Amino acid sequence: MDIEFFRNFCIAKPGVTEELPFDNETLAFKVKGKIFALTHIDNFVSVNLKCDPEEAVKLREAYNSVKAGYHMNKKHWNTITVNDDMNDKELCRWVNHSYDRVVSGLPAKLKKELQSQ
Template identity: 55%
Template sequence: MNIEDFRDYCLAKAGVTEETPFGPEVLVFKVGGKMFALTDIDTFGSINLKCDPERALELRDAHDYVLPGYHMSKKHWNTVLIGTGVPLAQLRELIDHSYALVRASLPKAAREAIGEGTGIE
């Protein structure tokens, strides 16, 4: 996956916006105003993704390309290294999981405003 594919994949999900709140080099994707994915625009060497805490630990134990979230809550975020063997299907599933977690945490009115679809097609 390259950065254009990553961007397109994230933006195809219901209610997603992109921003650069940490400066022009960090691309952040949000649903309902909450972050679910971020990456360095210049290098695209990794993606930070929200993750269920138990699953986050399992993924880190099972895969060298999954690390505790860089500059994020280590309990709730993973950093996935790009170009290190992560299968495309798994990367998409990790993005979907992050999106679904954040979307589910939104207030009911915000979820309803986004629509019925999960954005995970």
């Protein structure tokens, strides 16, 4: 997977924006203002994704490329190394999970706005 595929996959989801909220290198994907994915804009070697805490531990145990979230709440975030061994389909599934986790925590009004998009 390359940065353009990842970017297009993320921004195709309803209500998603992309921003550089921390610096000129860290690209954040947000749904209704809440981050669900982060990556380095120029050096696409890893992504940070939100995850159910129990699932996060299982993924870390099952995959060498999945670690506790770098500079993130390690209970709720994983950092996934993107390399030739990483299955694009799995990574897309994890992006979907992250997006869904964030959406599930949104207020009802924002969820309703997403449904109409």
